[in-house]
Amino acid sequence: xxxxxxGALRLDPAIYRELKGDPTATIPALLVVALCVLAxxxxxxxxxxxxxxxxxxxxxxxxxxxxxVASYVFGTKALPGPETQATLGELVRTLGFAxxxxxxxxxxxxxxxxxVVVPLTFLWVFFAxxxxxxxxxxxxxxxxxxxxxxxxxxxxxxxxxxxxxxxA
Numbered sequence: 001x002x003x004x005x006x007g008a009l010r011l012d013p014a015i016y017r018e019l020k021g022d023p024t025a026t027i028p029a030l031l032v033v034a035l036c037v038l039a040x041x042x043x044x045x046x047x048x049x050x051x052x053x054x055x056x057x058x059x060x061x062x063x064x065x066x067x068x069v070a071s072y073v074f075g076t077k078a079l080p081g082p083e084t085q086a087t088l089g090e091l092v093r094t095l096g097f098a099x100x101x102x103x104x105x106x107x108x109x110x111x112x113x114x115x116v117v118v119p120l121t122f123l124w125v126f127f128a129x130x131x132x133x134x135x136x137x138x139x140x141x142x143x144x145x146x147x148x149x150x151x152x153x154x155x156x157x158x159x160x161x162x163x164x165x166x167x168a
Contacts, residue, residue: 001028008097011128016135019093026089029096036102037061043108043118063159068095070151070158071133079147081139094132101125 004025007015019025041057048055072088101124108114126148133144 001031004028004097005032005100008100008128009124011131013131013135015097016094016132019097020086020090020136022093023089025093025097029093033061033064033096033099036099036105037064039103039105039108043105043114045109046111059159062162063155064095064099066158066162067151067155068092070154071095071147074150074154075133075137075139075147079143079150081137081143083138085138086136090136091132094136095129098128098132099125101128 004015004019007018019029037057037060040060041053044052044056068091069088072086072091075091076084076086101121104117104121104124107117129148130141130144133139133147134141137144137147139147
């Protein structure tokens with residue numbers, strides 16, 4: 001699992017192809033997601049305590065889940081490439097490991113670090129997501145970018161309805 005985490009952090013396309021083809025990587029991918037949403041919750045502890053921790057962790061997990069489903073719909077149904085053959089499970093695995101840079105959010109427990117850690121994490125996750133989508137869907141970077149943007153938008157819109165307290 002550590003080798004795959006490092007490979008995901010390095011944006012190694014071979015790791016994402018390997019994850020796509022390995023159904024046994026689903027549980028480890030979900031473990032990575034769980035650790036990442038907990039790290040996001042820890043980052044807000046200094047500002048909002050346990051209530052903020054719970055809200056942020058729950059909303060991060062829900063948003064990620066919506067993003068994966070939206071990526072499946074946009075990537076395999078609405079905008080597939082000529083060679084696209086991906087399942088929801090494959091996207092769970094690759095997009096789960098693409099979230100790995102979010103582990104850095106644990107450093108956000110120190111408020112002064114958030115100025116650097118949050119933007120760095122966002123960008124790193126975004127590029128890892130593009131790699132995961134490109135390798136899982138078998139598409140070029142532009143189509144992966146379009147699927148990512150549409151899926152992020154869908155996740156934000158749906159989350160705003162599902163999580164009105166977190167967005168207020």
